[in-house]
Amino acid sequence: MSLRFVLDPDLTAELREQLLSLWVDVTNAGGAVGFVAPVTAADVLGIAGPTFAAIADGPDRLLVAYDGERPVGMLIFADNRFHLKTHWCVLKRVMVHPDTQGRGHGYALMREAERLGRAMGWEALHVTVRGGLGLERFYERLGYREVGRLPGALRVAPGDDRDEIFMWLDLAAPAATSRPGTA
Numbered sequence: 001m002s003l004r005f006v007l008d009p010d011l012t013a014e015l016r017e018q019l020l021s022l023w024v025d026v027t028n029a030g031g032a033v034g035f036v037a038p039v040t041a042a043d044v045l046g047i048a049g050p051t052f053a054a055i056a057d058g059p060d061r062l063l064v065a066y067d068g069e070r071p072v073g074m075l076i077f078a079d080n081r082f083h084l085k086t087h088w089c090v091l092k093r094v095m096v097h098p099d100t101q102g103r104g105h106g107y108a109l110m111r112e113a114e115r116l117g118r119a120m121g122w123e124a125l126h127v128t129v130r131g132g133l134g135l136e137r138f139y140e141r142l143g144y145r146e147v148g149r150l151p152g153a154l155r156v157a158p159g160d161d162r163d164e165i166f167m168w169l170d171l172a173a174p175a176a177t178s179r180p181g182t183a
Helices: 013-028 041-056 105-119 135-141
Strands: 004-007 061-067 070-078 088-096 124-130 145-157 160-170
Touching: 004 105, 013 041, 013 070, 013 088, 041 070, 061 105, 070 105, 088 105, 105 124, 105 135, 124 135, 135 145, 135 160
Parallel strands: 088 124
Antiparallel strands: 004 061, 061 070, 070 088, 124 160, 145 160
16 A cells, blocks of 8 residues: 655644654664654653654644555654754754665655655755764665764663764755666
8 A cells, every 4th residue: 555645733632642653663663763763652742742843833844654544654854943954954854664664665655755855855864873873875775875973962871872963855856766776
């Protein structure tokens, strides 16, 4: 089944619970979305609550990927909250449910974000990734380039500090055409 994308869905209590569950499942499968496994819904809610409020009340925007009626992916277009940065956007909490990995859902979600970014008039998209997981290769295949890193900025455990890697996609350039798994 192909994915259906919804930008700015109504953040009902049911959708909030589904997205919270997605966030927990992604984290507990090793996903780098702000936490280190293991986590519970209560652990994630401390960040998810204010995140959902910034979406519901603005200025952030939510993109949800659905497989049928089930949310299987999401990302947040986070407003920079600074007038000198209104020409580009930060993507946060980019995630796809672990039981859908390998189906191209992450690729499709990011391509939809790129399409929407262009439609919203942004000149670039920015995402940060946790070093040590190879995530930068995924984003490079999508046309993102590394523009910097903070060495050891993310402490995932005592003695396990990871780089925070800054990735940038220039939307003024032609849209990339590579498919998942190609360069």
